[in-house]
Amino acid sequence: MNDNKNYRPKVYEYLLTIPYGKVVTYKTIAIHLGDIHLARYVGSVLHSNPRPDFYPCYKVVNSKGKLAINFGDGGLTIQKERLEKEGIVVIDNIVDLKKYEYKGKL
DNA sequence: AAAGTGACGGCCG
DNA sequence: CCGGCCGCCACTT
Numbered sequence A: 001m002n003d004n005k006n007y008r009p010k011v012y013e014y015l016l017t018i019p020y021g022k023v024v025t026y027k028t029i030a031i032h033l034g035d036i037h038l039a040r041y042v043g044s045v046l047h048s049n050p051r052p053d054f055y056p057c058y059k060v061v062n063s064k065g066k067l068a069i070n071f072g073d074g075g076l077t078i079q080k081e082r083l084e085k086e087g088i089v090v091i092d093n094i095v096d097l098k099k100y101e102y103k104g105k106l
Numbered sequence B: 001a002a003a004g005t006g007a008c009g010g011c012c013g
Numbered sequence C: 001c002c003g004g005c006c007g008c009c010a011c012t013t
Helices: A007-016 A026-033 A036-047 A075-085
Strands: none
Touching (some): A007 A026, A007 A036
């Protein structure tokens, strides 16, 4: 209900900084917030994503490169299509972080 | 105010 | 190589 916290907008802002054809892990975002342990919280924030159509939350994957976004039912397939559309090769819902993980300022 | 939850990460077996 | 357990934070009820 309340989203007046400072962390949430920070996460969204970082999503907008993700270059085309790249993905980010929760870990990277957490570190961007200031602490790796915030990774869990980052997931909650993306789940609270008020504008999933605008924020590239589908570009966010876990440390294993596996898509973890639960876009309703089967929305995961759509996310995969989106990533492939950006030139990202997704196999078995897994992306090659070695090639697509955007480390940002980290 | 306290306890529980979660779109996770890392380590151990 | 793969599976399972614990730990961390902020948010919710």
